[in-house]
Amino acid sequence: MTLARRLIPCLDIREGRVVKGVGFRALVDAGDAVRLAAAYDAQGADELAFLDITASTEGRRTFTDLLQRVAEQVFIPVTAGGGVGSVEDAGRLLRAGADKVTVNTAAVDRPELLAEASLAYGAQCIVLAIDAARREPGRWEVFTHGGTRPRGLDAVEWAVKAASLGAGEILLTSIDADGRQAGYDLGLTRAVAESVPVPVIASGGAGSAQHILKVLTEGKADAALLASLLHFGRTTVRELKSVLAAAGVPIRAC
């Protein structure tokens, strides 16, 4: 008996709709969020992630409403984030029905936010999101503001510091691999997973069950985030899980 590796469908939300991009750009509409969330739950998803990529105040309200509607009909853990800048923002998402909250740009600007949020709600519900791009072999740089702004921070060092401050989990996205469906950045994932004492969710690049298998074994990730692969109907959580289970990965049967 051991903790199961998790498959986490991720829904990027803009103005209440699911969208998906390539390398953080070229967004396309991928459908209705509540309908997709219910479908992934039924397929055996272990958790769902909702990231608000809307900038406007009005969009924020739409996102909170959406989260409430999802939480009414989904009975697995829900992680939400996007634009969380304060302990109050985190509380707003938790009250709307999220079980965990991701923090990204604001934590780079002011790392103490992780300690404050963790003290207020418990480390198990504070997830640090890192967007990173490869700079040279074995070195990745942290980007903020939706992957547009390089911050001169080393991704592995930032992950270690964040975990010591109170991040209970790291959601690690490779900007290079995102949306390309050509496989996760195994080097980045493994470098972070081997350096922090908290679970790492690998994100960016899932194009097949083999990619997921690799990131959960060679990449040492605890969980894999999935978007394009599922949204466009190429496969289902159930199919992916049967491949992983057959390969001996501890997986929750569904």
Add this chain to the structure above:
Amino acid sequence: MKVAVIDYGRGNIHSVCKAVTQLGAEPVIAAEPTAVSGQGIAILPGTGAFSDAMTGLAARGLDTAVRGFAAQGKPLLGICLGMQALMTQGDEGGTRAGLGWIPGTTRLLRAGGRKLPHTGWNSVEFLRGSDLTAGIPSQTYFYFAHSYAVVPEDGFDVIGLTCYGERFAAMIGRGRIWGVQFHPEKSGRQGLRLLANFLSLGGDPR
């Protein structure tokens, strides 16, 4: 059918309420003793620290109400911290007496160097049958988020075990009082089935 969801000001009770609604019953948020005693079936949820929970229950007179409720043989389900509160005592935040329905203690999980809190999907091995696990196979995965575990004195009170560094009681039961360390309201289809099994006892007084 109405279900008392006991609210002692600690932790998120909304997910439990939503799951109860989804299963066709009506959650009644019970923050005072009469709201508990007026119902035939109750859920004691909760996240946070043991001593904090006991303080919250006592401050509202809910500790006496819950003891009385259970003494009448009405079905009660404690979830996570609510399960731990059923024990004789706990040592999170200083040693403190619990509700005393299940003899035993609550102490920090001996995770053998593994990360705490124990957060995620883990499997539960059922040691014996129970009304709540009808139709659910042994070794089913449920969702956990906790650092402390209960240690019942009487092995017969243990219904299910989970392993995380050590084997601990993930599900307990004595008479019509049950406790689960995991969150059935966050455990997908099988979690809802367990809750539905519990709610089905509400229309069946013994």
